[in-house]
Amino acid sequence: xxxxxxxxxxxxxxxxxxxxxxxxxxxxxxxxxxxxxxxxxxxxxxxxxxxxxxxxxxxxxxxxxxxxxxxxxxxxxxxxxxxxxxxxxxxxxxxxxxxxxxxxxxxxxxxxxxxxxxxxxxxxxxxxxxxxxxxxxxxxxxxxxxxxxxxxxxxxxxxxxxxxxxxxxxxxxxxxxxxxxxxxxxxxx
Numbered sequence: 710x711x712x713x714x715x716x717x718x719x720x721x722x723x724x725x726x727x728x729x730x731x732x733x734x735x736x737x738x739x740x741x742x743x744x745x746x747x748x749x750x751x752x753x754x755x756x757x758x759x760x761x762x763x764x765x766x767x768x769x770x771x772x773x774x775x776x777x778x779x780x781x782x783x784x785x786x787x788x789x790x791x792x793x794x795x796x797x798x799x800x801x802x803x804x805x806x807x808x809x810x811x812x813x814x815x816x817x818x819x820x821x822x823x824x825x826x827x828x829x830x831x832x833x834x835x836x837x838x839x840x841x842x843x844x845x846x847x848x849x850x851x852x853x854x855x856x857x858x859x860x861x862x863x864x865x866x867x868x869x870x871x872x873x874x875x876x877x878x879x880x881x882x883x884x885x886x887x888x889x890x891x892x893x894x895x896x897x898x
Contacts, residue, residue: 727774763802804830
């Protein structure tokens with residue numbers, strides 16, 4: 710009688726494990742200078758670093774992971790709000806990212822705004838239970854989700870102004886800082 714192999718090497722993808730796996734991944738890809746990992750400071754980004762070949766190439770990543778009783782949809786929305794609050798410019802050399810457990814991928818796709826993600830050059834990082842990291846751009850992530858579903862994107866069915874309005878509404882709901890900035894801008898319009 711054969712015994713099943715134990716899955717002892719598979720571990721729950723907690724926020725610390727997700728963060729540590731992503732730190733290793735970005736360091737291997739050149740983002741190892743000025744590497745800062747959040748250590749209890751609720752105001753700081755989870756991971757920030759500059760590229761070893763250019764001080765102007767910076768990366769900022771918010772991570773979330775499994776915890777007992779964790780509401781993953783709320784955690785995903787919280788991560789979106791946190792990263793949107795840190796977007797200070799739309800600069801190709803400034804990368805913003807979100808890191809989650811691999812099993813959250815469908816929820817992330819459902820709760821993400823493809824328009825906003827593309828505009829801020831967002832990167833997605835998914836960590837499996839063995840610590841492997843899968844990285845993708847916003848366009849590749851959204852295209853991959855729609856390809857797996859076998860359906861076309863809702864964005865193709867909407868007019869441009871509807872897409873902008875939905876993305877703007879979604880982004881506004883994610884961050885109080887964004888809401889405050891928009892309210893100041895609306896006074897000028």
